[in-house]
Amino acid sequence: MEARKDFFLTKQKRAGERAHWELIQKANSDLLAPMLRTGPAYYLIVAILALLVLAAAGAWTYMIQTGIGQTGLHPPIFWGIFIASFVFWVGVSHSGTFISGVLRISNAEWRRPITRIAELMTLFSVIVAALFIFVHLGRVWRFYYLIPYPNQREIWPNFRSPLMWDAAAIFTYATSSLIYLYIPLIPDFALMRDRVTGWRRPFYRVLSLGWRGTQTEWRWLGMAIRIITILIVMVMISVHSIVGFDFAVSLVPGWHSTIIPPYFVVGAIHSGMATVVMGLYLLRKTYRLHDYIRLEHFDKMGKLMLLITLLWGYFYFVERQVVWFGGIPDEMTVLDAILYGSYAPQHWVMILFNFLIPLIALSIPRFRRWPLGLLVIGVMINIAMYIERILVIVPSLAHPRLEYAWGRYFPSWVELTILVGSFAFFLLLYVLAIKFVPMISIWEEKEGILHGRHEER
């Protein structure tokens, strides 16, 4: 098809066409390179991460054997960093869907190098989040009670419980984000089937589902992507709202608030985007993808982050302000503890990292074009969002209505090991994925190059 068109092109345009052709070839080899070349540093990183994951697995085993008392939890604080981590990782998982979904729906050209990086994040962080459901169970060996299976006694799970909604939501989200990741991968798998030799080849043959690249196939692919994109954005919003319901539907002072579900969604996108920026920076740096992940992308991501920062700040302010004006004593105890009391240092660091610094920095156009700066902002937002999750959970639980029962909480070494291990696990999955799927969607890049050609004409 291309060749037939070429026939009618003028000489000059044909030269341009050739340049595009070269660009496409370059895209193929550049973007496949990370999968094919593996240096010693890579193995070292994998080994370190695997060790951390093993440590966490050990800690978890120890906790299962002896009891969940190995955590620092005690009444009235029954939830700690396991649930905070669960909420955090579900939050991170929103990066993929939000960024890639919204950018796909809005047909933003600059999405091309970002979508795959973000979608992989979604899948892996949902996996880590789901693990925390199990880590947190007191009797994890009875987890199947949460599954609705027919049994002689006709006991079903309690679908009135938000935790059931959670389990269902996470399962739905994991499945749909796997599909969402997979469908746009098919043409790339086909490319790899043709290019990659050795033991990986049979896998790609299966995974590419016999893709040949006919016009019909492309049309179907486009349609499938459009449909699932719209669906998954809705799933994403509902999933984090449901995580918000865990808190909002309770009676606990500080949790029982209608703004919590949407606030959680915004917070999730906040940390998700921060993680995507970190991923963009690191991949660009390690694999020298400067031609693909350009300053323009950091600039645009920066603008989006600025928008979310403002939105997050607004939600946060409304939530606090409503409580403050209501002045209900039980709620005020929690608010006081956060604003001026024992949680104040963490709280103000959180506000600084989550709102003030990103707001100022990202408002500066020159800053947005400084990748390292965005990396730093990304790290700060993620730290702050983690603190924020803790601040939702712990101060509220620490101040139940009967003040006799007030308590404090600090995580134990078991919890901290598992926490570190969870981060390592996420990174490990990601680092391993670099060898199996192209981090930047190759066909979308190439499509972008051709789109560029249209614009030139």
Added chain:
Amino acid sequence: MVEYRDQNAPPGGPYQWGMVIDLDRCTGCEACMVACKAENNVRIAGEDEAAKGRAVSWIRIERYWEGEYPNAQLKFMPVLCQHCGNAPCEPVCPVYASYHTPDGLNAQVYNRCVGVRYCGNNCPYTVRYFNWFEPHWDEPLNEQLNPDVTVRSVGVMEKCTFCVQRIRAGQQTAQKEGRRVKDGEVTPACVQSCPTEALVFGDRNDPESRVSKLAESDRGFGLLEELGTKPAITYLKRIK
């Protein structure tokens, strides 16, 4: 008050168990705490765990100071599971381990519990206790475990049952004899051991029972009843 959420309440059984706690009579002697521990195989957390805030006591005496020295007054308030008619701990349990019996008890099905601990968070009275470790009793305490009551394993939530084993025994005797349980026939361990009779237990369905009559008192109030939990325990105010 309009009674929202009541569509979820189970149909009323023949009995509605309830308790009255007279704060004016409570001297804070903590006999109820000891009796409850002995009756219900409540584990001994030990010094270290207690220091971590994990002491277990299905009924506890809360102490509050009122006023400034020298006019300070010490106040006691026994707090146990309120067996809420509209219990916030129940709907949040994903596996129905926390459920309501037709005779108004908030029951905990230990075998069903998976240990998500949401019920513990959502109980506004903080009266749920978790088994952080496999329980054990030092010699010779292990010799005095009550055979009528289970020993709860690691990873499950537990709390006051209104001494359900005694209630069921009383009901069975009454059923055999073809009559209703008489007032005062069933007494939980804490009620039985209270030297000042600050605690009274009985059937709220029976208008003639002592609990029903006492609960009618002007001094009666429900703990945190503004939350709409409809506690089955009525507290009687202290007389100044």
